[in-house]
Amino acid sequence: xxxxxxxxxxxxxxxxxxxxxxxxxxGKPFAVGxxxxxxxxxxxxxxxxxxxxxxxAMPMSRAVRLCRDLIIVPGRHHLYGEYSEKVMEKLRxxxxxxxxISIDEAFLDISDIQADKTRIAQTLxxxxxxxxxxxxxxxxxxxxxxxxxxxxxxxxxxKKKNEPPFGFTVVPVGDEAQFLAPLPADMLWGVxxxxxxxxxxxxxxTIGDIASWPEKExxxxxxxxxxxxxxxxxxxxxxxxxxxxxxxxxxxxxxYNVDVSDEKxxxxxxxxxxxxxxxxxxxxxxxxxxxxxxxRWSDFTTITRQTTLPTSTDNEDEIFHAAVKLMKAVRKPNxxxxxxxxxxxxxxxxxxxxxxxxxxxxxxxxxxxxVDQLQDKYGKSIIKKG
Numbered sequence: 001x002x003x004x005x006x007x008x009x010x011x012x013x014x015x016x017x018x019x020x021x022x023x024x025x026x027g028k029p030f031a032v033g034x035x036x037x038x039x040x041x042x043x044x045x046x047x048x049x050x051x052x053x054x055x056x057a058m059p060m061s062r063a064v065r066l067c068r069d070l071i072i073v074p075g076r077h078h079l080y081g082e083y084s085e086k087v088m089e090k091l092r093x094x095x096x097x098x099x100x101i102s103i104d105e106a107f108l109d110i111s112d113i114q115a116d117k118t119r120i121a122q123t124l125x126x127x128x129x130x131x132x133x134x135x136x137x138x139x140x141x142x143x144x145x146x147x148x149x150x151x152x153x154x155x156x157x158x159k160k161k162n163e164p165p166f167g168f169t170v171v172p173v174g175d176e177a178q179f180l181a182p183l184p185a186d187m188l189w190g191v192x193x194x195x196x197x198x199x200x201x202x203x204x205x206t207i208g209d210i211a212s213w214p215e216k217e218x219x220x221x222x223x224x225x226x227x228x229x230x231x232x233x234x235x236x237x238x239x240x241x242x243x244x245x246x247x248x249x250x251x252x253x254x255x256y257n258v259d260v261s262d263e264k265x266x267x268x269x270x271x272x273x274x275x276x277x278x279x280x281x282x283x284x285x286x287x288x289x290x291x292x293x294x295x296r297w298s299d300f301t302t303i304t305r306q307t308t309l310p311t312s313t314d315n316e317d318e319i320f321h322a323a324v325k326l327m328k329a330v331r332k333p334n335x336x337x338x339x340x341x342x343x344x345x346x347x348x349x350x351x352x353x354x355x356x357x358x359x360x361x362x363x364x365x366x367x368x369x370x371v372d373q374l375q376d377k378y379g380k381s382i383i384k385k386g
Contacts, residue, residue: 008137010084010104014032029052029070030048043075049070056258057265088106090132099243105255148189153167176234185210211233251343252342252343259338281347286314291322291344292326293343295340307325
């Protein structure tokens with residue numbers, strides 16, 4: 001029995017949230033990010049800004065040169081997290097088989113829902129639009145790979161001037177390879193800039209071109225990645241939607257729309273992720289001893305590095321500093337990053353035994369508990385570190 005996988009991606013998510021907060025931004029060129037005179041970068045930009053050539057991860061100084069009237073909005077990542085959680089709650093109300101892969105993106109396995117799958121997806125997309133006022137694009141297919149690419153195809157084919165695309169694409173079972181064939185080779189997972197350049201040298205420009213090559217030759221040219229290329233080009237992807245029934249680790253990941261090379265931007269992301277991970281630990285009355293960093297480079301090579309702390313922690317600063325140290329140990333200067341993530345494992349109940357010298361730490365922990373309670377009641381933006 002084939003599966004039915006739904007991929008949902010929130011369109012221009014940060015900007016969409018900012019437009020909810022300030023409707024006067026709608027239709028105007030604006031960007032969420034840092035100041036141009038402080039080496040800020042564009043975290044997200046409106047569709048009106050995109051029409052002028054502005055893109056995510058672009059230096060804000062360049063964005064301002066492209067559009068002198070560009071409105072710059074400082075990022076409010078706690079607010080985005082709150083809206084993201086509202087969306088994810090809707091997804092989990094539909095099925096328990098939800099795999100959130102970033103703040104604005106998730107896979108759902110809706111195979112066992114006894115209803116018309118297209119109508120289910122349309123209803124979900126409409127409810128997110130009408131109840132949460134957020135635009136989204138949807139792809140439906142028999143596996144995660146094709147569903148995600150379907151979403152991207154829907155976005156590109158549904159573009160409207162200065163408006164979100166609200167893409168919606170369904171790939172019928174059995175049509176996976178046919179759907180993928182005319183698409184550019186670099187839309188396929190595993191085809192980064194280096195692999196794409198090598199494929200072009202071989203006269204391979206589309207996913208269909210990849211599929212036409214013998215698997216053995218691709219393996220000979222690209223190693224095990226060649227086998228994946230052949231299978232993916234034929235629309236084959238057997239990975240299930242992954243959920244965790246018990247808390248073995250807590251993590252946060254961010255996939256950038258455009259690869260990021262700026263170290264300050266990467267550290268800012270790590271700080272936000274460490275904050276969210278620490279808060280989730282405290283919320284569940286847990287601590288963890290092992291901090292892990294996940295990095296994906298431009299060519300889709302993915303690495304993880306981890307370190308074990310002297311004692312278990314639920315402290316944001318400890319998690320953040322460990323994560324930064326791990327990142328700096330493996331990342332070359334100015335090396336572009338596609339995805340970055342922080343996780344904590346070795347999880348268990350916190351140990352509260354104090355020594356005479358731990359009084360300051362205990363005061364800090366109690367202060368953080370008060371902050372958590374305030375944020376739970378009034379929202380994450382009510383209080384934060386200066």
